[in-house]
Amino acid sequence: MNRQIVLNERPVGFPTADTWHLLEVPEKKLREGEVNVKNIYASIDPTMRGWVSERKSYLPPVEIGAVMRALTVGEVVSTKHPGFQVGDYVHGPGGIQDFSISNGEIWRKIESTSIPLEKYLSILGMTGLTAYFGLLDIGKPKEGETILVSGAGGAVGSIVGQIGKIMGCRMVGIAGGAEKCKRLISHYGYDAAIDYKSENVWSALKKTCPEGIDIYFDNVGGEVLDMALAKLKLKGRIVLCGAISQYNADKNQGPANYMSLVINRGRMEGFLVMDYAKEYRKAATEIAGWMREGKLISDEHIEIGIENFFPAFQKLFTGNKRGKLILQINPPTS
Ligand SMILES: NC(=O)c1ccc[n+]([C@@H]2O[C@H](COP(=O)([O-])OP(=O)(O)OC[C@H]3O[C@@H](n4cnc5c(N)ncnc54)[C@H](OP(=O)(O)O)[C@@H]3O)[C@@H](O)[C@H]2O)c1
Incomplete structure (x- = not known):
């Protein structure tokens, strides 16, 4: 049987x-040219909220009755595809289900078995690449x-902090809770931390960024985006x-302080990591290098x-939770 999470x-x-x-549905029979992957880990992402909504987005919504879309890493358990062998490890959009049968196009092979599999959904996957290209x-x-x-x-934010330090920048992070804020400084190299759940963020920004902000890396949107606009420096x-603070809202809260971009000749730009697909390999190689040098952890x-x-x-x-959220669908083969 194939267990599936269905919308x-x-x-x-x-x-x-x-x-x-x-x-639970019976497993399908494998046809010529197909490969069957047992999903081990699935990436649980804020963007999943958008995928189940009807709002126009960068991908079509998950259909009602369809398996929930998710990036996974898994192991080939049977194959009638010449490009895959039983025991190969792969990553791709396998969905929240035990087994994904496909023509193989969705999968990329994992070459190294020395790196823990979950890292391919985290620092060596979309998360690390988002931090890398965004920053x-x-x-x-x-x-x-x-x-x-x-x-x-x-x-994403924990990796942005570390890449920012590699670039020689002064990093200020906002997170929820004292324990997380402590970890920003002790583990991810941030120079200062603001606990948005217990501090007045505007006062804390004035204290931690007295000269203003050169770059604001926005993961949450809402009020904090407005405050960052107000503290933006020239250029x-x-x-x-x-904008996770807005994902469950009926109506998005837009920035009121956008005139700051005019006054400071600033730039506010969105991006999607998938647009960088052609550069993934080069970026992942650089990220892996920083990991080996002990400059980057996840x-x-x-x-x-x-x-x-x-x-x-x-x-x-x-x-x-701490760091990248992952769901183990099946235990990895030891
Ligand atoms: N553009 C792209 O291509 C791309 C790709 C991947 C991810 N993203 C975006 O990047 C952001 C971070 O994603 P992630 O995968 O790294 O998730 P994540 O940061 O690991 O998890 C979400 C975190 O957001 C914080 N949060 C939740 N609700 C909040 C609220 N109302 N106000 C402030 N903080 C809130 C929580 O941390 P606290 O405990 O600190 O509250 C939570 O741990 C998301 O907005 C996601 O959609 C974009």
């Missing part, structure tokens, strides 16, 4: 336990600049990576069991 209904506001359900290509940091990052203790840049928070998809998804919004 039940389009949520209004925050999804509920009824938004998805667990289905370096859109933010274009220069040595000595001050960079503010929201969602700084999360999957400042705002990297629009995401934390993965692994929840166990396909049946725990919804409780895991909720953690994206409560923040009750």
Whole structure:
């Protein structure tokens, strides 16, 4: 049998336990040219909220009754495809299900088995690449600049902090809770941290960024985006990576302080990591190099069991996790 997490209904506001359900369907028979992958880990991402909404987005919505879209890493368990062998490890959009049968086009092979598999959904996957391209290509940091990052203790934000330090910048991170803020400084190299859950963010910004902000890497949107606009320096840049504070809202809160871009001749630019597909390999090689040199680390928070998809998804919004959120669908073969 193939266990699948299937979309039940389009949520209004925050999804509920009824938004998805667990289905068991008989495994399909493999046809000529197909490969069957057992999914081991799935990436649980804030963008999943957008995928189940009808709003226009960068990908079509997941259909009602369809398997929930997700990036996974898995192992080939049977194959009638000349390009794959049983035991190959792969990553790609396998979905929240035990087994994904396809013509193989969705999968990229994992060449090295010495790196833990979950890292391919984290620092060596979309997360690391998002931090890399967002900061370096859109933010274009220069040595000595001050960079503010929201969602700084999360999957993307924790890596942005470290890459910013590699670039010689002063890093200020915003995260929820004292423990996360402590970790920003002790583990991810941030120079200062702001706890948005217990501090007045505007006062803390004045204290930690007295000269203003050269780059704001925005993962949350909403009020903090407005505050960052108000603190932007001349020729400042705002990297629009995401806006998690707005994902469950009926109506998005737009920035009121946008005139700051005019006054400061600033730039605010969104990006999607998938647009950089041709440069992934080069970037991943550089990221892996920084990891080997001990300059870059990543934390993965692994929840166990396909049946725990919804409780895991909720953690994206409560923040009750450390680093990259991953769901283990099946245990890895040792
Ligand atoms: N543009 C792209 O191509 C691209 C690719 C990947 C991800 N993204 C975006 O990047 C952002 C970060 O993604 P991620 O995968 O690294 O997720 P993540 O940061 O690991 O998880 C989400 C974090 O957001 C914080 N959060 C949740 N609700 C919040 C709220 N209302 N206000 C402030 N903070 C809130 C929580 O941290 P606290 O405990 O600190 O509250 C939570 O841990 C998201 O906006 C995502 O959509 C964009």
